[in-house]
Amino acid sequence: MKSCVTIALVPSITSGPWIYWNDLEASARKAAALGFAGIELFTASADAVSFDSLSALTQELGLSVGAVGTGAGKVIHGLTLTDPDPAIRAGAVTYIQDMISFGASVGAPAIIGSMQGNVPNGIDRERAMDWLAKGLTTLGDFAETNGVTLIYEPLNRYETNLINRLDDGVALLHSLNTRNVRLLADLFHMNIEEASLSDSIRRAGSLIGHVHFADSNRGPIGMGHTAMTAVAQALIDIDYQGYISAEAFPLPTPDEAAQQTIQSFNQYFG
Numbered sequence: 001m002k003s004c005v006t007i008a009l010v011p012s013i014t015s016g017p018w019i020y021w022n023d024l025e026a027s028a029r030k031a032a033a034l035g036f037a038g039i040e041l042f043t044a045s046a047d048a049v050s051f052d053s054l055s056a057l058t059q060e061l062g063l064s065v066g067a068v069g070t071g072a073g074k075v076i077h078g079l080t081l082t083d084p085d086p087a088i089r090a091g092a093v094t095y096i097q098d099m100i101s102f103g104a105s106v107g108a109p110a111i112i113g114s115m116q117g118n119v120p121n122g123i124d125r126e127r128a129m130d131w132l133a134k135g136l137t138t139l140g141d142f143a144e145t146n147g148v149t150l151i152y153e154p155l156n157r158y159e160t161n162l163i164n165r166l167d168d169g170v171a172l173l174h175s176l177n178t179r180n181v182r183l184l185a186d187l188f189h190m191n192i193e194e195a196s197l198s199d200s201i202r203r204a205g206s207l208i209g210h211v212h213f214a215d216s217n218r219g220p221i222g223m224g225h226t227a228m229t230a231v232a233q234a235l236i237d238i239d240y241q242g243y244i245s246a247e248a249f250p251l252p253t254p255d256e257a258a259q260q261t262i263q264s265f266n267q268y269f270g
């Protein structure tokens, strides 16, 4: 398993569950100095960071890019895969395709979290789920041709009414006409929705493609009440080989949150 830390690079977004903020180079240098293997980027668009500078920086520091987030497509551009307006759904697909291409250029998968949207008012759940499945199928195939997987993230009930639990995510993935989508196990969302984090991780098994490492209160692991020993054992038992990425609030400060995260990573997975 590989340690990873988030960097938020969207100037208009000033609070959220990301450890480092705004300065890619300084953040990457701090991450490398602490011993993180990877960085996960949250950017406004696919061209917000130049490939040349990102590639040179990660090579110099020996860092990989663990994943790229797509949530700014909703927050800034108002796009989701389940909007009732077909033009907006198509815009969401295009936006995510651009992010997939950006991520693939540095070997990283894109994450679909808030871009999945919600069952819109006045629309049947079945119809919204069909839009989601169509979007994920198109994007999963697109990611495959770019040599990366696509990561789909179940969110807690306050953020989506589509898919909240890993079991339902597994069923959704099995229903798709693509085999290139994996699940994101976000320990914060799971703390709200799952009966047992470790049992859910074991059932999802090899379909888990990324992990968001945050405690019950979305602070860095060690600052909440998640029973992390059992969760870590489940990830070890399924032979998870991917990133354990800190998508958590930068509390009490970004530097201290990063330090707490790498310390917890080494404690449970080192």
Ligand SMILES: [Mn+2]
Residues within 6 Å of the ligand: 113, 153, 186, 212, 247
């Ligand atoms: Mn997450």
